[in-house]
Amino acid sequence: MVDAYGRVRLFHGLNDISNSPGQGEAVGVFDGNNYLPRILLANDTRLDFLVNDLGFNSFRVSAAWAALHPTPPSPSGDITPSSSYLSALSAVVDKLSSFGAYTLLDMHQDGLSSSWGSYDGVPKWLANLTTPRHEYPWPWRDESSAPSDVPEAPAQCFGDIYHNTHGMRDYWASFWRTVADSFKSNESVLGYELMNEPWAGDVYRDPALMLPGPREVDDSTLIFFEPVVWGMVHDGESEVDKLVGSGFEHAPGGEEYGSRSVFSFHYYCFFAKNGDGENYPWVEKGICDDLFGPAVFNAVDETARRLGSGSMMTEFGGTFFSPSPSQPSGRSQEELLWVLEESDRHLQSWSFWDLGHFYDYKSNDPFGDPPQAGCKDGLGCEDLKVLSRPYAQAVAGVPTSMRYDQATGVFTLVYKGDKAIAQPTEVFLPPHVYPGGYDIELEGGGAVWDACEEGDGEGMKRNVVCVWWGAGGGEGGESSTVALTVTPK
Numbered sequence: 001m002v003d004a005y006g007r008v009r010l011f012h013g014l015n016d017i018s019n020s021p022g023q024g025e026a027v028g029v030f031d032g033n034n035y036l037p038r039i040l041l042a043n044d045t046r047l048d049f050l051v052n053d054l055g056f057n058s059f060r061v062s063a064a065w066a067a068l069h070p071t072p073p074s075p076s077g078d079i080t081p082s083s084s085y086l087s088a089l090s091a092v093v094d095k096l097s098s099f100g101a102y103t104l105l106d107m108h109q110d111g112l113s114s115s116w117g118s119y120d121g122v123p124k125w126l127a128n129l130t131t132p133r134h135e136y137p138w139p140w141r142d143e144s145s146a147p148s149d150v151p152e153a154p155a156q157c158f159g160d161i162y163h164n165t166h167g168m169r170d171y172w173a174s175f176w177r178t179v180a181d182s183f184k185s186n187e188s189v190l191g192y193e194l195m196n197e198p199w200a201g202d203v204y205r206d207p208a209l210m211l212p213g214p215r216e217v218d219d220s221t222l223i224f225f226e227p228v229v230w231g232m233v234h235d236g237e238s239e240v241d242k243l244v245g246s247g248f249e250h251a252p253g254g255e256e257y258g259s260r261s262v263f264s265f266h267y268y269c270f271f272a273k274n275g276d277g278e279n280y281p282w283v284e285k286g287i288c289d290d291l292f293g294p295a296v297f298n299a300v301d302e303t304a305r306r307l308g309s310g311s312m313m314t315e316f317g318g319t320f321f322s323p324s325p326s327q328p329s330g331r332s333q334e335e336l337l338w339v340l341e342e343s344d345r346h347l348q349s350w351s352f353w354d355l356g357h358f359y360d361y362k363s364n365d366p367f368g369d370p371p372q373a374g375c376k377d378g379l380g381c382e383d384l385k386v387l388s389r390p391y392a393q394a395v396a397g398v399p400t401s402m403r404y405d406q407a408t409g410v411f412t413l414v415y416k417g418d419k420a421i422a423q424p425t426e427v428f429l430p431p432h433v434y435p436g437g438y439d440i441e442l443e444g445g446g447a448v449w450d451a452c453e454e455g456d457g458e459g460m461k462r463n464v465v466c467v468w469w470g471a472g473g474g475e476g477g478e479s480s481t482v483a484l485t486v487t488p489k
């Protein structure tokens with residue numbers, strides 16, 4: 001992903017979807033609170049801590065179809081959007097932007113509707129247009145054992161949306177057209193994610209079917225598009241490759257839209273699931289970290305290259321593996337650190353699932369001193385700090401490698417500088433990693449660094465250093481390669 005200055009941007013972020021019962025009650029008509037990212041909005045001190053002390057520069061939040069279109073269309077087919085929900089969602093984006101963070105607007109769903117799942121991802125009236133051939137949860141016997149999307153009823157509704165049965169795809173397009181029209185001039189919107197974890201259907205073989213929605217009114221904001229839940233493990237162009245891979249032949253809108261599109265994927269390794277308090281068996285660790293994990297990251301790289309798009313891991317962790325620093329050899333902690341290191345190796349942006357693992361959404365206590373005292377772990381957010389690591393948030397050139405050694409605190413970044421870019425490279429350095437300060441060594445072409453100040457880049461935040469080279473302030477030199485090394489004092 002590249003910003004308006006030509007810099008490569010990397011994002012480390014968090015999801016705050018809060019759709020499940022007890023996590024926001026995202027059901028029915030918008031009531032002023034449901035469907036909103038309740039944890040992020042609860043406390044400004046918390047938000048400042050997340051962005052400026054921990055370095056999370058993006059948040060994935062729900063753009064809720066059910067909240068925007070709560071009532072069915074009129075006899076003429078017109079749908080009246082909820083102005084109160086649009087205003088509330090706009091206030092969320094503005095709030096996050098005021099602290100220096102970007103927002104990824106995600107049409108989130110799991111099982112589509114509270115008719116079959118725990119919340120309304122699509123409007124209830126739309127889900128009711130589908131007439132299931134068998135009663136839910138067929139072919140499962142009871143709801144407790146049924147996956148959210150796989151039973152016939154929700155799967156049939158997915159198919160109806162994709163095939164535009166009862167005009168359902170047109171309604172989906174109308175939803176995104178309204179959202180895009182509202183946010184097309186807002187530079188703090190990272191992108192629009194068409195649908196979370198879509199179940200299989202023809203629209204994902206030909207995503208151009210969706211383009212009458214957001215691209216009709218917004219031709220520049222990034223479109224994030226997900227494959228089916230297994231579609232990030234393999235890539236290729238044969239018919240078999242398409243069946244077991246993403247199936248995408250081009251980015252939404254065609255090849256010309258590749259640079260304005262982002263392949264969104266999720267990473268959950270089953271063998272790392274629920275592993276707190278136990279060592280990571282070498283066989284299961286090998287399956288995740290030597291086989292499945294590398295296959296996913298390599299396939300994503302190849303898919304993005306083939307489509308000419310960007311990529312972002314918009315979910316990982318969750319109930320499968322979450323930070324557990326008190327159990328360093330536990331499978332959750334080991335798997336999480338492997339994913340973070342592999343993401344750095346692939347220069348991959350990410351968004352952890354979910355902020356609800358660290359905070360109770362009902363808690364809006366002013367944290368006092370220190371602000372992190374409100375975390376669930378009761379240990380000053382030590383769990384959350386595992387996700388906070390040094391990284392380049394913006395690179396004035398082409399990054400070639402980035403690595404953080406958790407044991408020593410040493411961080412390295414290597415990139416090919418671009419003299420045509422006047423804005424600096426920005427590197428976030430967490431204060432909890434460098435409590436005594438740090439030393440920075442720079443190699444290459446007269447590069448210089450300093451703590452970023454207001455006016456450097458895009459309204460700089462705390463704990464960010466700026467590196468200039470060429471037109472941005474350094475003297476330039478024979479070599480365009482810049483190498484930065486940060487060492488704790």
